[in-house]
Amino acid sequence: MRLGIRLLFGFFLVTGLAAFFTLRVFMAEVKPSVREVMEDMMVDTANILAELASDDLAAGAIAEGRFAGHVRNYARRPIDAQIWGMAKQSLDFRVYVTDAGGKVVFDSENVATGQDYSRWRDVALTLRGEYGARATREVQQDDRTSVMYVAAPVRRDGKIIGVLTVAKPMSTIQAFIDRAERKILLSGALLLVLSLAVGVAVTLWVVWSIRKLRRYANAVGQGEKPAVPQIPGELGDLAMAVDAMRLKLEGHEYIEDYVRALTHELKSPLAAIRSAGELLHDELPEDARREFSGQVLAQSGRMQALVDRMLELTKLEQRHAQVERERLLWSGVLQPFEVAAGGRAQHVVKVVISPEHAGVHAEPGLLGLALSNLLENARSFAPEGSTITLEAGPDRIAVQDSGPGVPDYALPRLGERFFSTVRPDGHTKGSGLGLAIVRQIMLLHGGRMVVRNTDPGLRVELYF
Numbered sequence: 001m002r003l004g005i006r007l008l009f010g011f012f013l014v015t016g017l018a019a020f021f022t023l024r025v026f027m028a029e030v031k032p033s034v035r036e037v038m039e040d041m042m043v044d045t046a047n048i049l050a051e052l053a054s055d056d057l058a059a060g061a062i063a064e065g066r067f068a069g070h071v072r073n074y075a076r077r078p079i080d081a082q083i084w085g086m087a088k089q090s091l092d093f094r095v096y097v098t099d100a101g102g103k104v105v106f107d108s109e110n111v112a113t114g115q116d117y118s119r120w121r122d123v124a125l126t127l128r129g130e131y132g133a134r135a136t137r138e139v140q141q142d143d144r145t146s147v148m149y150v151a152a153p154v155r156r157d158g159k160i161i162g163v164l165t166v167a168k169p170m171s172t173i174q175a176f177i178d179r180a181e182r183k184i185l186l187s188g189a190l191l192l193v194l195s196l197a198v199g200v201a202v203t204l205w206v207v208w209s210i211r212k213l214r215r216y217a218n219a220v221g222q223g224e225k226p227a228v229p230q231i232p233g234e235l236g237d238l239a240m241a242v243d244a245m246r247l248k249l250e251g252h253e254y255i256e257d258y259v260r261a262l263t264h265e266l267k268s269p270l271a272a273i274r275s276a277g278e279l280l281h282d283e284l285p286e287d288a289r290r291e292f293s294g295q296v297l298a299q300s301g302r303m304q305a306l307v308d309r310m311l312e313l314t315k316l317e318q319r320h321a322q323v324e325r326e327r328l329l330w331s332g333v334l335q336p337f338e339v340a341a342g343g344r345a346q347h348v349v350k351v352v353i354s355p356e357h358a359g360v361h362a363e364p365g366l367l368g369l370a371l372s373n374l375l376e377n378a379r380s381f382a383p384e385g386s387t388i389t390l391e392a393g394p395d396r397i398a399v400q401d402s403g404p405g406v407p408d409y410a411l412p413r414l415g416e417r418f419f420s421t422v423r424p425d426g427h428t429k430g431s432g433l434g435l436a437i438v439r440q441i442m443l444l445h446g447g448r449m450v451v452r453n454t455d456p457g458l459r460v461e462l463y464f
Contacts, residue, residue, distance in 0.1 A: 015192070015195035015196075015199065031177050034173055034176065034177050034180070035148065035170070038148065038168065038173060039133065039148060039150060042148065042150040042166050042168060043150055043152070045093070045150075045166050046150050046151060046152035046164055046165065046166040047152040049067075049071075049095060049152070049164050049166065050152040050153060050154045050155075050164040052067055052070075053067045053097055053106075053154055053162075053164050054154050054155060054156055054161070055067075056068070057097060057099070057105070057154050057156075057161055057162045058156045058161060062097055062105050062106045062162075063105060063106045063113070068106055071095050071108045072108065074091060074093070075091060075108055075109075077091060079091055083176075086175055086176060086179065090172075092168055092169060092172045093108075093166055093167070093168055094107075094108055094109050094166070094167040094168070095107075095108045095164065095165070095166055095167075096108065096109075096112055096117075096164075096165050096167075097154065097162055097163070097164050097165075098117050098118075098123050098162055098163045098165075099161070099162045100127070100160060100161050100162055101116075101118060102116055102117050102118020102119070102120075102123050102124070102127060102163070103115070103116055103117070103118070104116075104117050105162070120134065120149075121133070121134040122134045122149045122150065122151035122163070122165050123151060123163045123165065125151070126151040126152065126153050126160075126163045127153075127160060127163060129153070129160065132150075132151040132163070132165075133148070133149060133150045133151065134148075134149045135147065135148045135149070135170075136149065144170065144171055144174055145169075145170075145171065146169075146170040147167055147168070147169045147170065148167065148168055148169075148170060149165050149166070149167045150165065150166050150167075151163050151164065151165040151166075152164050152165075152166075206235075209229075209231045209235045210235070212229040212231060212239075213229060213231070213235065213238070213239055213242070215229075216228070216229050216239065216242075217242070224443055228240060228243045270303075273295075273296050273300065276293075276295045276296045277296065280293070280296075312369070312433075312437055316366075316437060316440040316441060316444065323362070323363045323366065323444050323445055324363050325361045325362055325363060325445075326361070326362070326363070326364060327359055327360075327361055328359050328360050328361075328362060328364060328367065329357065329358075329359045330353045330358050330359055330360065330392035330397070331353060331356075331357075333360070333364075333367060333368070333371070333392075334351045334353070334371075334390055334392060335351075336368075337349060337351075337371060337372075337375060337390070338351050338390075346379075346384040346385065347378075347379055347382060347384070347385070347386060347387070347388055348385075348386070348387045348388070349375070349387075349388050349389075349390065350387050350388070350389045350390070351389075351390045351392070352389060352390065352391045352392070353392045353393075354391075354392075354393055355393075355394075358392060358393050358394045359394070359395075360392075360394075360395050360396075360397070360464050361395060361464060362445055362464055363444075363445075366441045366444065366445070367441075369437065369441065370437070370438045370441040370442070370462065371390075371397075371399075373434040373435070373437050373438050374399045374434075374435075374438055374460055374462075375388065375399065376434055377434045377435060377460075378399055378401040378403070378458075378460075381401060381403035381404065381458065382401040382402055382403045382457075383402065383403065386401065386402045386403075387402065388400070388401050389401075395463070395464040396461065396462060396463050396464065397461070397462050398459055398460065398461040398462070399459070399460045400454065400457055400458075400459045401457045401458055402456050402457040403456065403457055403458060404456065405453040405454070405455065405456065405457060405458045406421050406451075406453065406458060407421070408453070411451055411452065411453070414435050414451045415435045415436055415438070415439035415449060415451070416436060417433065417436045435449075435451075435460075438460075438462070442462060442463075442464075445464050447462065447463050447464040448462075448463050449461070449462055449463075450462075450463070
């Protein structure tokens with residue numbers, strides 16, 4: 001499973017579980033909370049009505065008194081109230097009054113008058129001076145049919161002479177409960193959608209940042225020197241730390257590789273110079289002395305050229321400044337190389353530019369260094385009197401010679417430091433630094449070098 005999917009799944013799982021348990025708590029608390037509020041209001045109502053009913057109950061005329069008339073009139077009142085968008089069109093309180101023995105002496109619905117309610121919890125507890133309330137289901141296992149009863153004592157001269165109970169069906173407030181539950185569910189669904197959106201955004205940001213780090217690491221692994229990715233936060237700090245570590249490791253590896261390679265390349269000319277020097281200590285004919293002296297000069301010149309190119313390549317590989325590109329026309333860039341070749345009869349340099357005003361965006365000094373190394377490489381392998389062709393186009397150039405080319409197995413390694421093939425004479429071998437310099441220049445320009453055999457010849461193409 002990909003990292004982004006794992007992050008998104010984990011984020012959504014945690015958020016989903018949190019939302020589920022939170023919604024479950026809310027849903028479990030809605031109905032009890034509504035009942036608690038309703039019970040609180042019914043306590044106040046019952047106590048007010050108990051005070052209003054005390055005179056009639058004490059006089060023994062509760063069923064025909066003014067209190068009973070007012071309660072019956074209340075039940076017949078028309079009502080059409082909009083409560084927070086919910087329509088209320090009925091008055092739902094039921095009121096009944098019992099005497100001190102628990103016998104019902106008044107019932108607003110006239111269904112329990114004369115019955116003994118002394119065993120009902122609301123009446124029994126209130127007669128004992130306690131808080132009396134109960135909830136009774138009209139249909140078992142169905143809370144929607146539950147009716148809540150709240151009682152208050154009717155007192156006269158400090159004594160309890162009866163009980164007044166207010167009853168209200170839970171079904172009358174079920175619509176409010178259902179609406180609250182719907183809102184909670186919708187809010188929960190919206191929360192999950194928003195959490196998913198946030199999770200997707202966070203995941204995309206993290207994955208994007210990690211992919212930038214991965215591209216940076218891959219580029220470093222391929223020998224490139226990309227800029228450190230600009231990423232905010234801890235991932236940005238990680239990128240800077242990785243870059244610092246890369247620079248330190250590159251420094252160690254760079255020195256080790258160069259010492260190893262330079263030591264290897266200097267062995268042959270040093271051995272030749274030592275041998276010639278030992279022979280020059282002896283008495284030799286003048287011709288032999290000249291020959292061995294020439295070897296010393298030739299090998300020292302070879303060493304000097306090797307060191308010079310090493311310094312050039314080192315400067316390029318350690319360069320951190322951005323390439324200063326300019327718009328250059330190929331006609332102006334290639335003219336010096338064409339003119340310089342005019343005095344060297346062993347090769348002919350032919351320049352082909354298409355279209356005529358084609359050019360390149362490059363740093364002039366680095367471009368000239370790359371072209372001079374390419375031509376030097378072509379002259380080393382091309383037969384005398386042959387033509388070396390420079391084919392230039394928009395932001396590209398190719399150098400074509402007519403030499404023997406290189407074995408196919410060697411093509412991928414051309415451009416490595418100190419890797420070279422034997423020249424046509426079968427004896428000498430280059431340092432391999434010329435194409436390494438060209439390759440490094442192309443890396444600094446963000447371009448590439450492509451080498452291929454053309455039978456006959458070798459073709460080196462530069463794409464800026």
